[in-house]
Amino acid sequence: xxxxxxxxxxxxxxxxxxxxxxxxxxxxxxxxxxxxxxxxxxxxxxxxxxxxxxxxxxxxxxxxxxxxxxxxxxxxxxxxxxxxxxxxxxxxxxxxxxxxxxxxxxxxxxxxxxxxxxxxxxxxxxxxxxxxxxxxxxxxxxxxxxxxxxxxxxxxxxxxxxxxxxxxxxxxxxxxxxxxxxxxxxxxxxxxxxxxxxxxxxxxxxxxxxxxxxxxxxxxxxxxxxxxxxxxxxxxxxxxxxxxxxxxxxxxxxxxxxxxxxxxxxxxxxxxxxxxxxxxxxxxxxxxxxxxxxxxxxxxxxxxxxxxxxxxxxxxxxxxxxxxxxxxxxxxxxxxxxxxxxxxxxxxxxxxxxxxxxxxxxxxxxxxxxxxxxxxxxxxxxxx
Numbered sequence: 001x002x003x004x005x006x007x008x009x010x011x012x013x014x015x016x017x018x019x020x021x022x023x024x025x026x027x028x029x030x031x032x033x034x035x036x037x038x039x040x041x042x043x044x045x046x047x048x049x050x051x052x053x054x055x056x057x058x059x060x061x062x063x064x065x066x067x068x069x070x071x072x073x074x075x076x077x078x079x080x081x082x083x084x085x086x087x088x089x090x091x092x093x094x095x096x097x098x099x100x101x102x103x104x105x106x107x108x109x110x111x112x113x114x115x116x117x118x119x120x121x122x123x124x125x126x127x128x129x130x131x132x133x134x135x136x137x138x139x140x141x142x143x144x145x146x147x148x149x150x151x152x153x154x155x156x157x158x159x160x161x162x163x164x165x166x167x168x169x170x171x172x173x174x175x176x177x178x179x180x181x182x183x184x185x186x187x188x189x190x191x192x193x194x195x196x197x198x199x200x201x202x203x204x205x206x207x208x209x210x211x212x213x214x215x216x217x218x219x220x221x222x223x224x225x226x227x228x229x230x231x232x233x234x235x236x237x238x239x240x241x242x243x244x245x246x247x248x249x250x251x252x253x254x255x256x257x258x259x260x261x262x263x264x265x266x267x268x269x270x271x272x273x274x275x276x277x278x279x280x281x282x283x284x285x286x287x288x289x290x291x292x293x294x295x296x297x298x299x300x301x302x303x304x305x306x307x308x309x310x311x312x313x314x315x316x317x318x319x320x321x322x323x324x325x326x327x328x329x330x331x332x333x334x335x336x337x338x339x340x341x342x343x344x345x346x347x348x349x350x351x352x353x354x355x356x357x358x359x360x361x362x363x364x365x366x367x368x369x370x371x372x373x374x375x376x377x378x379x380x381x382x383x384x
Contacts, residue, residue: 003074006031006045007055013067014055020071024078028057100136104149111151113283115158115290122162130159134169142175157341158294171339226335228305228328234268238328242307242384245366252367260366264353270330271351271362276321278345283317289379292321295342296383302327302336308383309365315376324351324365325383 003021005028007014014030021028031039039045040052048063049056057064057073064073075083107129110117117125133156137146146153160169241263248256282288292310299306305328313320323346327333337343353359364372368380 003028004031004058005029005055005070006034006039006048006058008034008036011036011055016067017055017057017070017074020083021074023083024075026074026077028074031058101148104146104152107155108149108151111155112281113287115155115287115294120286120290122159122165126159127165130156130165130169134160137174138172139175140178142177146174154291154345158291158298161298161341163297163300226305228333231268231329234265234328236263236265236269238269238305238307238326241326245307245382245384253363257363257366266353267330268328270327270332271353272325272327272332273349273351273361274323274325274346275349276346279320280318282319282321285317285319285378288312288319288321292381295340295345296381298340298342299336299383301339302333303383305329305333306336306383309368310381310383311365311368311372312378312380313372313375314378319378320375322365324362 003026005014005017007030009030018028018030020026033039036054040049040054045056046052048058049065051065053065055065055067055070057070059073064070116122117129133152137156137160159165241260244259244263245256248259276282282291289312292312296308296310299308307326308323309325310321310323313322325332327336332343332348351358351362353362363369368377370377
């Protein structure tokens with residue numbers, strides 16, 4: 001029986017099987033008088049593919065549908081061709097991995113100067129891309145593999161941690177190892193003993209009174225408290241400071257800065273400077289601004305326990321990104337370090353407020369002082 005491909009003359013998905021057949025030296029004929037919307041709705045066609053989708057390859061082994069499956073079927077009909085490599089390992093590693101690296105490399109180049117695929121915020125293109133990358137990052141592509149594509153890494157975690165996307169993807173970690181390929185051989189079954197031992201029937205217990213049974217039902221476990229909520233009370237009320245900062249429109253030094261130091265509790269809170277590690281990459285202004293905005297969005301999990309100022313510095317690229325953060329507790333909260341991907345992109349240094357120079361630096365960062373350390377500010381962003 002000849003192989004017959006049921007598809008229109010210029011269908012791109014049909015071309016896959018036809019080209020594979022040409023390389024493999026396999027004869028495949030196109031079904032005569034195929035008319036999309038008519039032929040694929042006929043009873044004869046629906047017997048081959050009940051969904052009515054094209055292409056369908058009619059073979060001695062039965063119908064094959066889905067274009068990639070058809071191409072693989074045709075390519076493997078003859079053993080003396082190199083379409084699938086010399087072995088399954090060749091096919092998987094040389095073909096799939098090389099193709100994946102080419103695709104990631106192209107994406108990496110594009111993202112070197114773009115925060116998102118298109119425009120300055122998440123679009124449908126990003127939603128589709130992140131869903132395509134999700135399985136690979138979670139199950140297959142280890143940090144060692146993706147480190148070759150730093151802009152793809154930054155993009156993936158930036159978009160994956162957007163609240164509306166994270167709602168569906170949830171919290172997950174990057175794959176730590178590549179899953180082993182399972183052998184096709186079935187494990188040998190243990191020999192059964194000639195006379196299997198009869199299972200002893202468990203003794204039936206008398207039914208317990210309803211009251212006793214109810215007591216034994218496990219009570220729902222209370223939601224664990226954030227460790228920061230267990231710290232000794234602080235004289236500093238963070239919301240009071242945020243309110244003062246937002247409401248001060250003039251005489252900022254005399255009102256807001258003075259008010260900050262009057263409120264500040266060095267035993268209950270700590271101040272931290274941060275410097276972006278890769279400022280040489282900040283060559284496009286809007287990309288740099290979007291990068292900082294994304295960081296502040298992902299810090300939302302710490303809103304109850306933190307206040308921050310991020311400065312984007314310079315009149316021309318590369319732009320510098322520096323920040324000041326106020327955190328509850330003597331250290332940067334562990335849950336922030338663990339859950340906010342951006343934290344590792346910065347160098348962190350605890351501010352020593354006994355040093356007047358560092359204290360003045362805190363003041364200047366809070367009030368967006370310009371020039372800052374001798375340079376103009378491109379922008380300043382606040383987390384409150």
